[in-house]
Amino acid sequence: MARPFLPFSLPDITAAEADAVTGALRSGWLSTGPRVRRFEVEFATRVGAKHAVAVNSCTAAMHLALEAVGVGPEDEVVVPTMTFAATAEVVRYLGARPVLVDVRAADHAIDPVAAERAVTPRTRAILPVHYGGKPCDLEPILALARTRNLVVIEDAAHAFPARWHHRAIGSIGDITCFSFYATKTITTGEGGMATTERDDWAERMRIMSLHGISKDAWKRYTAEGSWYYEIVAPGFKYNMGDLAAALGLVQLARADEMLARRRRIARAYFDAFHSNDALELLDPGPFDDHAWHLFVVRLRPETLRIDRGRFIEELKTRGIGTSVHFIPLHLHPYYRRTYGYEPGDFPVALDCYQRSISLPIYSKMTDDDVHRVIEAVTDLTRQHRR
Numbered sequence: 001m002a003r004p005f006l007p008f009s010l011p012d013i014t015a016a017e018a019d020a021v022t023g024a025l026r027s028g029w030l031s032t033g034p035r036v037r038r039f040e041v042e043f044a045t046r047v048g049a050k051h052a053v054a055v056n057s058c059t060a061a062m063h064l065a066l067e068a069v070g071v072g073p074e075d076e077v078v079v080p081t082m083t084f085a086a087t088a089e090v091v092r093y094l095g096a097r098p099v100l101v102d103v104r105a106a107d108h109a110i111d112p113v114a115a116e117r118a119v120t121p122r123t124r125a126i127l128p129v130h131y132g133g134k135p136c137d138l139e140p141i142l143a144l145a146r147t148r149n150l151v152v153i154e155d156a157a158h159a160f161p162a163r164w165h166h167r168a169i170g171s172i173g174d175i176t177c178f179s180f181y182a183t184k185t186i187t188t189g190e191g192g193m194a195t196t197e198r199d200d201w202a203e204r205m206r207i208m209s210l211h212g213i214s215k216d217a218w219k220r221y222t223a224e225g226s227w228y229y230e231i232v233a234p235g236f237k238y239n240m241g242d243l244a245a246a247l248g249l250v251q252l253a254r255a256d257e258m259l260a261r262r263r264r265i266a267r268a269y270f271d272a273f274h275s276n277d278a279l280e281l282l283d284p285g286p287f288d289d290h291a292w293h294l295f296v297v298r299l300r301p302e303t304l305r306i307d308r309g310r311f312i313e314e315l316k317t318r319g320i321g322t323s324v325h326f327i328p329l330h331l332h333p334y335y336r337r338t339y340g341y342e343p344g345d346f347p348v349a350l351d352c353y354q355r356s357i358s359l360p361i362y363s364k365m366t367d368d369d370v371h372r373v374i375e376a377v378t379d380l381t382r383q384h385r386r
């Protein structure tokens with residue numbers, strides 16, 4: 001009897017999350033309310049940040065962050081090409097230009113040397129991505145920012161709860177943006193968070209996240225509130241609701257438990273694949289500092305008779321889902337048409353993309369699930385060896 005299909009990712013939801021959401025429903029607060037505020041406080045405490053602003057996506061968080069620091073038309077923001085659409089599109093929302101740069105082969109993170117070369121008098125910010133949950137090398141990025149008076153806004157969509165040099169991601173750059181999408185390490189279904197030490201940036205992001213309405217607009221519907229409000233800027237509709245925050249509060253409390261499980265899966269994969277000469281593994285850095293949102297293997301095409309596409313299809317026929325992270329931005333029609341990028345402009349990202357496969361890694365996976373993945377990948381590399 002065939003075993004059920006093993007998806008690439010599944011959220012880890014328990015009865016506790018269901019109870020919390022039901023409690024929010026019964027409370028009458030469905031949109032932004034006290035649970036959102038509590039989620040912000042608890043998240044800020046967890047990462048060691050002064051402020052946390054909850055929003056409806058990491059995309060929203062990055063947009064608000066760039067707006068808060070003053071990025072506007074004709075400005076430039078340095079972005080690694082190996083990332084999801086959101087990292088660069090938020091730059092375009094503000095009329096600025098995303099300047100794409102190559103990544104390091106070791107971990108698919110932004111290449112600090114390439115980033116430095118890309119800085120011009122118009123550069124306002126650098127947007128490094130913590131790819132897969134491993135913190136990128138922030139030291140040269142922060143040093144470059146200090147030297148050139150730039151803002152560092154971290155795309156930490158993959159990186160909760162990761163650490164860099166014993167410090168939690170979320171307490172290091174000028175603003176850090178997290179994702180709580182359904183596939184992420186903790187989830188609110190859809191959602192995100194921006195953290196910062198700056199009072200003015202936090203206040204600006206909070207106001208702009210809800211139509212530019214003056215502070216604590218949600219309190220209009222409480223006994224302590226008033227019907228009166230003022231619009232101080234043309235803001236956005238990016239607020240998180242209490243239903244999402246109720247889910248997030250339970251997930252936040254379970255974050256270490258879920259990380260421990262992902263860490264065990266990653267260790268099992270490393271032990272199984274490190275000596276397989278048909279595969280390359282990314283540098284994990286300090287193993288326990290990694291959030292383990294992704295586990296990526298790169299095929300060595302010279303050792304195999306099938307390409308990456310066929311490898312993925314054969315895993316699918318064995319009931320195993322995979323993905324690819326990411327199609328580099330410079331390969332997409334918009335960036336090629338708008339900025340004239342060619343596929344060979346960023347050769348490291350191109351090579352990494354063409355050989356990469358993301359394997360399932362999520363805390364609901366059983367030991368049997370993990371064994372199935374290891375067995376299938378190992379068998380395929382043996383069966384199709386040149």
